[in-house]
Amino acid sequence: MADIVPLHKEEPRGLVLREVSGNVLRLTLNNPPANTLSIAVMEALAGELDAVAKSDDIRVVILAASGALFSAGHDLKELTTHRADDDQGRAFFEKSVRLCADLMLKLNRLPQPVIAEIDGLATAAGLQLVASCDLAICTDSSTFCTPGVNIGLFCSTPMVAVSRAAHPKQAMEMLLTGETIDASTAKDFGLVNRIVPKQYLQQVVNKYAAVIASKSPQALRIGKRAFYGQAEMSITEAYDFATGVMVENMLKSDAKEGIDAVLGKRTPEWKAE
The missing domain is CATH 1.10.12 (Lyase 2-enoyl-coa Hydratase; Chain  A, domain 2)
Known part of the structure; x- marks a missing residue:
């Protein structure tokens, strides 16, 4: 198996790791402990997607994450530090949310199919990331939620992807209650395709990728x-x-x-x- 290498050589701990195996590219979020979608992480991932979009060799992309969480969504600490700005953070909030929306559109418009490989919690913009992928395969211990309403912040941008992946009333249930759902419920809602035991996750995802990559x-x-x-x-x-x-x-x-x-x-x- 090919070595996983950092996206940017100047970063000892790459925020997005990449591994190429045949015609399949695996991108791994590497921003522990929660794999939050900070500006740096989103820019790194967007850069990888821009690069692979021009590739004739890569036929399938796998989007995974290191650690116990898939992604906790936007970096709340990063957002909060900008409340002290002269505009109370408006410009930075706009930058962060717009960058996130553009990232989701890149996934949607990427020529290659993208498979989300989820092990752990995917919440808010982290769930938006899952819902924006073409396929999603998770472990039986994975959980999902759009908890913004619990902190006075409705998950409006995650709503766009989630409401297109899940049934409307079930998407609204998640958005209105902010409650966490398990893997089985997420599959019933239409957010994931398959649920597999943790020890078989990568094996199953790799098999899906290989089957798809064998097509025209x-x-x-x-x-x-x-x-x-x-x-x-x-x-x-x-x-x-x-x-x-x-x-x-x-x-x-x-x-x-x-x-x-x-x-x-x-x-x-x-x-x-």
């Missing part, structure tokens, strides 16, 4: 973009849009190769775009 890179990129694009349309618009996407996809070299492979009873050989 052209089809993966086209499909992810189309999935989120049609979701914002009416059903009539969605079918018109998807029809055009399907035709363009059929004209791609991988589609020709895939169909020829089926007819020739052989394994397809995909080409990088």
Whole structure:
């Protein structure tokens, strides 16, 4: 297995660790003890996503975290220190929340599928991070919540991703009560795909990544973009849009190769775009 190396050489303890294995990139939040999404962490992760978006070699991204918590969301200590600013923190709050929103959009718009690997608590913007990934696999001891309402701060930006991943009334239940839900409930709500024992988490996630990475890179990129694009349309618009996407996809070299492979009873050989 490849060594995990820091994102930035000037940081002895990289805030985001990266490991490449074949066509799969594993990014690990490394901001203990709570993996809070400080400005530095979000900038580091955004930088990694910008870099991988340009890669033809990476086909799947895994987003994991070190330590006992997946992520506790925004760094409250960092936010609080700026209440002493002349504007009572407004400019810094705007910077932090906007950076977080832009990070979630990068995950959504990344050409490669992203799998969240969760072991522990994912709360507030940490849950927003999970909900913004394409797939989510967690341990049976993982927990999830949007607790902002408990401290007088409704989780409005996490709400955007959570309300698109979970059923509306169940998303609102989390947002209004601030209560923590277990892994089983999170799966019922639609926030995670699979629940596995802790000792098998990485093995299962790696298997999912390998299966997806074995597919046509052209089809993966086209499909992810189309999935989120049609979701914002009416059903009539969605079918018109998807029809055009399907035709363009059929004209791609991988589609020709895939169909020829089926007819020739052989394994397809995909080409990088």
